[in-house]
Amino acid sequence: MKFGIEFVPNEPIYKLEYLVRLAEDVGFDYVWITDHYNNKDVYQTLAILAESTSTIKLGPGVTNPYVRNPAITAASIATLDDLSGGRATLGIGPGDKATFDALGIEWTKPVSTIRSAVDTFRTLLGGDKTASGAQLGGVKAAQEKVPIYQGAQGPKMLETAGEIADGVLINASNPKDYGAAIPLIEKGAKSAGKSLADIDVGAYTATSIAKDSAKAANAAKIVVAFIAAGSPPPVFERHGLPGDTGAKFGGFLAKGDFGGAIGAVNDELLDAFSVVGTPDEFIPKIKALEEGGVTQFVAGSPIGPNKEDSIKLLGKVISSY
Numbered sequence: 001m002k003f004g005i006e007f008v009p010n011e012p013i014y015k016l017e018y019l020v021r022l023a024e025d026v027g028f029d030y031v032w033i034t035d036h037y038n039n040k041d042v043y044q045t046l047a048i049l050a051e052s053t054s055t056i057k058l059g060p061g062v063t064n065p066y067v068r069n070p071a072i073t074a075a076s077i078a079t080l081d082d083l084s085g086g087r088a089t090l091g092i093g094p095g096d097k098a099t100f101d102a103l104g105i106e107w108t109k110p111v112s113t114i115r116s117a118v119d120t121f122r123t124l125l126g127g128d129k130t131a132s133g134a135q136l137g138g139v140k141a142a143q144e145k146v147p148i149y150q151g152a153q154g155p156k157m158l159e160t161a162g163e164i165a166d167g168v169l170i171n172a173s174n175p176k177d178y179g180a181a182i183p184l185i186e187k188g189a190k191s192a193g194k195s196l197a198d199i200d201v202g203a204y205t206a207t208s209i210a211k212d213s214a215k216a217a218n219a220a221k222i223v224v225a226f227i228a229a230g231s232p233p234p235v236f237e238r239h240g241l242p243g244d245t246g247a248k249f250g251g252f253l254a255k256g257d258f259g260g261a262i263g264a265v266n267d268e269l270l271d272a273f274s275v276v277g278t279p280d281e282f283i284p285k286i287k288a289l290e291e292g293g294v295t296q297f298v299a300g301s302p303i304g305p306n307k308e309d310s311i312k313l314l315g316k317v318i319s320s321y
């Protein structure tokens, strides 16, 4: 099992730099930096992280092909790869509606747009010219092939990821979600003459680890409330949750009733939408994901009540895994 960690670049860069160096020291293999227009710029953040680390692989987790032209993303990734001595990875997803509404960008044909963007990345990062004549001249990726991961949830996106990407990052924390996703990824891989073994299946989980189980659970509740509010009905069905779960949490959050939302998160919801607990409680949960076909466990927000302590505890999990 590989281990990744996710950070949202919305805190002082020196703090993020410290936490990522700590993650590298305790044994994480990947760091993924989220990309939303209203946070710090993902590539400037990654450049700083590249300078202050030496082994951890790093990249956007995930950017999208709408806010930046794919050729600009390819140049940014080639620059990151150059800066980091060949440690760049590229996480690409269809982006989210809230972003495009706020920026007045039309969100059309996400599957075809991702497909075309990945084709452009592979052409430019490989040093070739696109059909429209774009070519990277002043910057070249350090490594032969920058791995491209696709952020995906929907069935078509999952199948596309299996077909065209080297890895997939799935916003899900429970083995039941991978039971549904993996056959689609495998179908896509096979359609491209690959096998599931060629795809790094990343579980982009809502993680919260602490020495005290209850404190770990409490730190995850608000994140679980947002995930529940944004999940489609088939997900609730898969987890045996009431069909109105999304509307219930959507209602709390729309009113700004975060206390009500947190109070309504029970153990069933925590189990469905997060990985929480003490280090000893974490190991069997990661094992269950691995048995379900996950090959990279990504510790996503909130990570725990105290990020620094939780990264150290995750280091214990990694070293004993």
Ligand SMILES: C[C@H](OP(=O)(O)OC[C@@H](O)[C@@H](O)[C@@H](O)Cn1c2nc(=O)[nH]c(=O)c-2cc2ccc(O)cc21)C(=O)N[C@@H](CCC(=O)N[C@@H](CCC(=O)O)C(=O)O)C(=O)O
Pocket: 033, 034, 035, 036, 061, 062, 063, 064, 093, 094, 095, 096, 097, 099, 108, 109, 110, 111, 112, 113, 151, 152, 153, 154, 155, 156, 157, 158, 169, 170, 171, 204
């Ligand atoms: C578009 C959407 O795909 P999805 O994979 O479910 O998208 C949900 C999320 O993955 C997407 O919003 C991501 O960008 C969210 N996301 C992030 N989004 C961000 O904006 N920033 C981030 O940092 C970020 C991180 C992240 C990490 C992991 C992860 O899994 C997702 C992450 C969807 O609806 N897909 C459906 C329908 C696809 C569709 O629209 N099909 C049409 C059009 C087909 C065509 O495009 O040609 C059709 O069939 O006609 C499907 O896959 O079946």
